[in-house]
Amino acid sequence: MKYEYAAAPLDAVSAERLATQGLDLALVDTSDSEALATWLQAENRGFHGARLPQSKLEVQLPHIAHRRTTGVWDPDSADAASPVATVSTWVMDLTVPGERSIPAWAVTAVSVSPTHRRRGIGRALLEAELRTAASLNVPVAVLTVTEATIYGRYGFGPSVMSADWTIDTTRARWIGPEASGTLSFVEPETMLSDGYDLVQRVRLQSPGQVKFTGILWERLLGVNGDPESTKSLRVVRYDDDEGELQGFAAYRVVEIGEDFTSHRLDLAYLVSATDEAYAGLWHFLLEIDLVSTISAPLRTIDEPLLWQLSDQRAVRRTGVREHLWTRILDVPVALTARRYSAPGIFVLDVSDDLGFADGLFLLTVVADGSASVELLTGEAPDDAAAIALTVDDLGALYLGGVSPITLVRAGRVTELRPGSAASLEASFRSPVTPWLSIWF
Incomplete structure (x- = not known):
């Protein structure tokens, strides 16, 4: 089913509520690059980000132009062209148990300027988006959050947990199965197509995964217009005995202190379609020379890896937290x-x-x-x-x-x-x- 979310009418209830404060709820014309750039700068400021240079704007703007982009403007502000609140939404598939998908209203970029807090603007924005999703018959809404205390009041519940894994590779000896496939270093750009097909094939295996594309995908491979990010990223792929891609890992190696024999490996992304590919990639990462620590953020709380190491105490799971919040509408x-x-x-x-x-x-x-x-x-x-x-x-x-x-x-x-x-x-x-x- 195709959802015409970008052009859906504004929610009248929230628009009227904000109008009583002299505030304007409006959609951004995403074909107007100047207006969209102004909105994006305001959204980035809302999360304490630096002002985006033109080079980064040029990368991001085409990728978010399809989204429903909403803001609140204060005509009496000294910078009346910039919104004082932002939200962005679109429909994407959410994996549910049974290797099935359901359309979900993805909510992101929820920000309210510190100059306009405590005026019910955030509530008006979120309730407007939920009413819009319901009017389009989208059955659930989802979001990932920076603050955990906000969204329960709007009916979102924490449905997926995540953890940040830190592994002391000087203690962690591999005792898992030996993989028979082939490992190869590749340039990140070469994975844009084949890697994407793999990610979409694998996502149905885990409830909570979503079907994502564009900048959400390209930034995982460091090909989103940031030269420094691209330069430091390494990608290794795993092919099975038939020569078919079954997994890949993207990572960076960072020197720790003045001792060149001690580095930290920062895992940016690891995906595998088979248990053998999972074992082959992790075994490879754990035995890279001159690396004493692996940092693997945003992993599942239940990694088989824990049972493939000789010393489970070589692993610390920190930052265990709710990651995906789900809101049932239908x-x-x-x-x-x-x-x-x-x-x-x-x-x-x-x-x-x-x-x-x-x-x-x-x-x-x-x-x-x-x-x-x-x-x-x-x-x-x-x-x-x-x-x-x-x-x-x-x-x-x-x-x-x-x-x-x-x-x-x-x-x-x-x-x-x-x-x-x-x-x-x-x-x-x-x-x-x-x-x-x-x-x-």
Whole structure:
């Protein structure tokens, strides 16, 4: 289904709310490079970034022109041409359990100028985007965040965790399987096509991954217009015995202090389609000469690597945090899009302060893992598990990475019938730990 998100009308509710403060909610004409550059400078300032030089603007502008680009302007500001708040959205596919995808409203670049804080501008922007997504029948919204305390109030729940891994290679001896494929250094540009095809093939293996392209892809390979970034990046590919690409790793090596025998390897990206490619790439990285430490940010919290090393204490997992937040807008569409690990009948009493997902739903999962959902108007079946939860907690459970038993113990989910959380756990859990390997 094609979504005409860029040209969708402005949300009248938020526009009127902001107008009472003398503020203008408007879409940026992304074909107007000057207007889009002004918006981009304001968005970058909102995240404390330096003013973007023309060279970087020229790289970024074509890649974001397809997005729905919204801002809030203050006509009384000394710089009335620059927005005092920004948000950018588009539709991309989100992987859900069962190696399936669902369209998701991707939200990014949410910023409000410090000069205009505490005036409800951020709320107006986010609620406008959610209403717009719902009007276009996009069933879920997703975002990655710099601040974790903001988005629960809008119905987003943390659904994918990540961790930053640090490995002391002087202690970590490889005890995993030996890979039989071939490793080769390649120039980053050579991976733009083949590497992209691999990433898209692999993304269905992990709930939480998204289908991304453009600058989100090119920056992983250091080919996004930053010469220094490109110059220092090394890319090694893994081909199987048939000569087919099955994985690659992109990394930089940084000297630590004055001792040339001690370097840190910063892993920018590692993707593998097979367990053998995963083992082959990690084995290679761990045994690079003159490297004493590997820094691997934004990895899954459940890496097989931990069990392929002689000393697990050589690994430190820091920065464990929620990475992807998911907001359910259409409960029946969202819940029927994914597959489940066990059959069951469930009554979900969902509360949503914004009204998109509010209701009493009957979820029926059959033996093949498929499901049907309907509004429950009568009595709940006698054999149904039943829970009450908020839409943000439903978002947290959606990809199968959070246990409903944990949420019951935390007092966030209420069992309406004893044992319901355990039944829900058996059905909702994902056999693959959810993971998102990028920021957006």
